[in-house]
Amino acid sequence: MELNGKTCTSCGFLMLDPGFCCPNCGSDHLENYKFDGNGKIHTYTVVMVGFGHLANRVPYVLSIVELKEGLKILTIIEDIDIEKVKIDQSVKYKRYEEQTGPIFMPA
Ligand SMILES: [Zn+2]
Secondary structure, eight states: OOEEEEEETTTOOEEESSOSSOTTTOOOOEEEEEEOOEEEEEEEEEEOSOOGGGGGGOSEEEEEEEETTSOEEEEEEOSOOTTSOOTTOEEEEEEEETTTEEEEEEO
């Protein structure tokens, strides 16, 4: 699976899809960009009570992952022992869920 995004041709800012205009400079000159898909856990929390479509998933790890490119994104990490999650742990992109967004797993 590839993690797709956009890069701004005016300022080089990176964003995940869907991106329609640059949040950094406002330009709408964007090009497709494929992220490497590797990153590390910047911070995380273990969610014990889920809501809506996530209710059946608990407990799960909700994390801010810092991608290799430097972008920080909010994601769920799957296939991970919730007792052993660590800051700076290496993770990689797994798949995209329509309602949830990008899902990561340990690298
Ligand atoms: Zn820009």
